[in-house]
Amino acid sequence: MVGAAEEAQLNRLESQVDNGGGGAWEYLCLVRKLKARRSEKVLKHGLSILNDPKARSRLGGEEWTLYEQVAIAAMDCQRLDVAKDCIATLSKKFTGSLRVGRLEAMLLEAKGAWADAEKAYARLLEDNPLDQAMHKRKVAMAKAQGNISAAVDFLNKYLEIFMADQDAWRELAEIYVSLQMYKQAAFCYEELILSQPTVPLYHLAYAEVLYTMGGLENLQAAKKYYASTINLTGGKNTRALYGVCLCSVAINQLTKGRNKEEESSELQSLAAEALLKDYKHRAPEKLPLLSTMLKNMKLIS
Amino acid sequence: MAEDLVLDTAIRDWVLVPLSVVMVLIGVLRYFVAKLMRSFQPPDRKALKEGQVVLRARNLKAGANFIPAKSFRVRRFYFTNEENGLLHVPKDQAQNAQAQMFSDPNMAMDMMKKNLSMIIPQTLTFAWVNFFFSGFVAAKIPFPLTQRFRSMLQNGIDLSTVDVSYVSSRSWYFLNLFGLRGLFSLILGEENAQDDTQRMMQMGGFGFDPTKSLSAEKDSLDIVQHEWVLPKMEQRAEEVLRKLVK
Incomplete structure (x- = not known):
């Protein structure tokens, strides 16, 4: 969740960047830190940094983080060509990396190739059965396909291990409400109240x-x-x-x-x-x- | 001893400075070697789950008064019942935990790697210092000290008449060994600083028992008194609204 002060800072930076005032990298860092979803802006400003070799090399090692951020934003905006380029660059640099593997699976997901994406996630999960992000992707995928009961199953399985994950509880609560399973939803909300009274x-x-x-x-x-x-x-x-x-x-x-x-x-x-x-x-x-x-x-x- | 010892400047150039530089370089080298040898360990499913259970139980304890009594009792039963409660540890399993840890070859291997990277350079440098620079005074600190510091500052010199403010070369080595942490945190970054003293402590106290924290959490959860605070909230809300309406 984003606090009011942080949101104000984010908006201020955004308008500054939009009006050509510089500070694009700071803006992108803040978006990443707050986990805000402003994919269009991220795509626009991130790409302008990536396309400028001078600005890109100034980032040093952070360059790869930016590639990842832009790739995800591009998938969110259905600019699959951009995402593909970013992921290709990343996989050239980090061969066999789990994080890049996840991005590739997400690209499949964005294309709507559910079966392929599922296979990719299953393969990645074999090596790392405890990757939280991957489990969450699976839930999101089930939800995107309209298979709500599968999403509930996945979430319940996930929460069996990661039972202190508030975001997962919140997601589960919202799904239960949408399914009109109020008793279960109430349980989830109790859990949320316990963790943040x-x-x-x-x-x-x-x-x-x-x-x-x-x-x-x-x-x-x-x-x-x-x-x-x-x-x-x-x-x-x-x-x-x-x-x-x-x-x-x-x-x-x-x-x-x-x-x-x-x-x-x-x-x-x-x-x-x-x-x-x-x-x-x-x-x-x-x-x-x-x-x-x-x-x-x-x-x- | 009234008159001062005169220290040759060559001692400064050939002992004091090289010794410090070598200690720093060895520290940096060891950091990189340790980084190379560090094996990626996938988190253990059971340990991870136990950590999460403890976290959730703590949340329950802290926020107990914010949920209705019935919900609290259900949750407490879920955590602490004697058959399959999450926090309940069977008796025999508790004793085995330590033995299991020893029998895990991966763990032992890791421990050995860590210790090797610490012990080998340390023995080598100590042997080196002992061989070349033992038995003479290498530096003088600019303030007087009491006799108690003799064993710390004049290791390797068995003279009781030398003023305590003189530091022997072997003691200079020890001072460097334990005192360079601040410098390392500057060179290698805050969290990367290797501290030998800390390492040594870790070596002694390994074998942390995760089941203990589970049963401790269970005990404290068992004695929580539930008192729903929400009825009070109604009155407080009334006050808030009264202020607002006014």
Whole structure:
């Protein structure tokens, strides 16, 4: 994930490079470090460095890293000719390297030659059964082919060994949500909350899964997690505010007002007020819509 | 001893400086030899998994209060149950771990390579220094020292009357051997600096037992008290919103 400060720095550098202000290499380094996906820009600026022999030789050993970066960006932009050239240069320099082998397999993948790519990955995995990137490529490939259940299988197998890999858990959670397997998704989100308890997005996603599952207990838990999202974001997250309102209405409907101790909290009305204030501030033309809806929910009078 | 010993300048030119230069060059040479001999070792599947399990268990311990009680209990059972919990190590296996490590020929080979690259040049240089430069004073440090330093600075000279601030040639060798780490980290880069003292310590304490960290993690996970913090979050969120609405 990219923090706000880093993103601002990245954007600043990008506009500087776009307007011919130099610093292309710094920009590319930053993109690589943040693992940002700006393939078009990377392709453009990376190629301009690679095509300039003087600038290229100034990089020294880093030149090969740039070749790799540009190759991947080119595949992302479907400029397969560029990618092929880069990979050819790399494989001439590093014969039999695992990393170049991976790039070659990725090129096959980009061409859509699934069977060949699969064979290439299988061959590479034979020598290095514990290469994380390769396992992830396999998951991505299964997903690209629309074979979601295979992707889930691969991910589960991967997580059996690399069980502290948060990105894999997040991917699995999103796949489970798309398959409407909410219980499993909830488990994945719990895992994410455990590994990073202060990231509000995980709390929000977990709350949403719980709300979708329904049932009194889940709804109450969902409301709590929406509340903690509000807490972590300082009430700036609109989704969480809506979530609290919807949860409290749903809980009310289920209990039909029997459960009096839950009602003592005024969280939902505060959330509604915060929503109204936010809309007044940022989207006044939609305010009537919101206020009728909240009135229907009996959260404001 | 009132009068000072006069040190021949030839000693500086032919002993002190060459000795230091040779020590530095040998250090650099050894670094490259070690780099050549280093074999690529694919990570062991079991060790890798154990590391990840420990990491995840630690996460569970740290973040326990952020997930509902039921989820926590399920996870704890998954980690610590006595039949097939991830952190549970069967008794007999725990004892075998050490023996296994010794019987692994690859490991022993690696260890030997490492030690050879350390011991051979060290013996050779020591023999060289001993043969050519033993038994005389090579340098003088510019401040007085107490008698305690005699064994450190005047190795190879068995005179109790020489002032302690004189350094014998063999001691100069030892000072270089252990004191060049800073220079190496300048020449070879921060993390590449070879430190003999550290190496020696590693040699003594090899045989780290991964099962121990697993069972330690299990014990600490067993005693975690789960207290869900989310109910408190509702009140805190209320306060946050109240401030916001105002």
